[in-house]
Amino acid sequence: MLRVALTGPESTGKTTLSRQLAEYYHTTWAPEYAREYLEKHGSAYTIDDLERIARGQVEAEEKAAAGANRVFFCDTDLLVIKVWSEHAFGQCPEWVKHRIQQQHYDLVLLLGIDIPWEADPLREHPHHRQYFYTIYHTELSSQMSNFAEISGSPAQRLEQACFYVDALLAEKSRAVPPPDALSA
Template sequence: MLRVALTGPESTGKTTLSRLLAAHYHTAWAPEFARTYLETRGPRYTLADLEAIAHGQLAAEEAAAAHAHRVVFCDTDLLVIKIWSEHAFGHCPEWILRRIAQQQYDLVLLLDVDLPWEPDPLREHPTHRQHFYDLYHKELSSQVSNFAEISGPPARRLEQACYLVDELLADESRAVPAAVGRPLA
C-alpha cells in the first residue's frame, strides 16, 4: 500500500486535494482528525489536545489504509502537529518526534500558499502562511523526504499531484513483476 501525505500551512487546499485524489484513484483518504476534534471541543487547544489529535490522525490513517486500493491519501500528517506544537508551546512531545522519524510516506505533497485565504473559525494565522510554509519546506528537506511542492489553481494542483502519483504507481508496478516468477535461490 502506497501512502501519500498532504501537508502545509492552513488554507492551502489539503482537504480538497485529498478528496479529489481519492476519488480520482478510487481509493480511501484519511481526513484531518484535528478538524473533527476541534469542531467538537472548540478552537482552543492544549499540548494534551495536540497529542490526542496526533493519536487520532494516526488511527485515521490506519483506518483509511485498511479500505484503500493501492494508494491511500492522508489529509495532513504528524509534521503539522510538530510545527503547531513548537509554535504554540515551544516544543513537541518526544514520542511525536520519534514517530515522525519512523513514519514512511512514499510521497509527501507540500501545498503552497498561493491560494487565497479562506476564513474559518479553526484557522489561526492568515498572515503567517509563508512563514509556516518555509518551516514545512525546511523540515521536509532535512528529513530527505520524497516530497514535491504543489502550487497553482486547484485544477493545476490536481494535475501536478496526479502526475506524481501516477509515477509512483508506475514505479511500484515495475518493481513487483521483476520479482514474480523468479526461481528461488
Template sequence: MLRVALTGPESTGKSTLSRRLAAHYRTAWAPEYARQYLEERGPRYTLPDLEEIARGQLRHEAAAEQEARHRGRPVVFFDTDLLVIQIWAEHAFGECPAWIARHVQEHRYDLTLLLHVDVPWEPDPLREHPHQRDYFFRLYQQRLHELGGPVAEISGPPAQRLAQAVAAVEGVMGW
C-alpha cells in the first residue's frame, strides 16, 4: 500500500487536499490529530502534550491504513506527519523528544507532498505563525531533503494542487 503524507507550514491546505485525494482515490485518510486534541483541551500546550499528539497521530495513521486495506485500496493519505510535530516542538520548546525524532528518521512514507505557502492565511485560534510561513516552508524543504525519499512540492490554486498531487501519486504508483 502506498503511504502518502502531506506536510508543510500551517494554513497551506493539508487538510483540504488530503480529504480531496482520499475522495479521488475512494480511500481512507488520517485527519490531523493535533486539531482534535487542541480543540478538546484548548490552544495552550506543553512538550508532553506534543508527545500525546504524536501518539494520537500515529494511531490515526494506523486506523486509516487498516481502513484502506479493508476497502482494498492501494493508497492511504495522512493529513500531517511527525515531522510537523518535530519542527513544532523544536520551535516552541527548543527540543524534540528523542522518540519522535527517531520515528521521523526511521519511518518513511512512500511519498511526501510538501505544500507551498502560496494560499491565503486562514485565521484560526489554533494557528500561531502567520508571518513565518516562508521560514517554516524552507525548513520543511531542508529537512525533507536531508531525510531523502520521494517528495513532491505542491502549489497553486486548489484544482492545480489536486492535479499536481494526483500526478505525483500516480508517478510513484507507476500508473
C-alpha cells in the first residue's frame, strides 16, 4: 500500500487536493484530524491537545489505509503538528518527533502558497505562509524525504500531483514481478 501525504502551510489546498486525488484514484483519504478536534473542543489549544491531535491523525491514516486501493492520501501529516507545536509552544511532544522518524510516506506533496488565503476561524497565520513553507521545505529536505513541490491553479495542482503519483505507481508495479514469473 502506497502512502502519500500532503503537507504545507495553512490554506494551501491540502484538503481539496486530497479529496480530488482519492476520487481520481478510486481510493481513500485521511482527513485532517485537527479540524475535527478543534471544531469539537474549541480553537484554544494546548500542547497536550496537539499530541491528542497527532494521535488522532495517525488513527485516521490507519483507517484510510484499511480501505485503500493501492494508494491512499493523507490530508496533512505529523510534520504539520511538529511545526505547529514548535511555533506555538517552542517545543514538540517527544512522541510526535519519535513517530515522525518511524512513519514512512512513499511520497510527500508540499503544497505551495501561490493560491489565495481563505479565511477560516481555525486558521491563524495568513501573513506567515512563506515562513512556514520554508520550514516545511527544510524539514523534508533534511529528512531526505521523497517529496515534490506542487503549485499553480487547482487544475495544475491536480495534474502535477497525478504525475508524481502515477510515477510512483509505475515504479511500484515494476518492482513487483509478474505473477507467472513467481511460478517459474
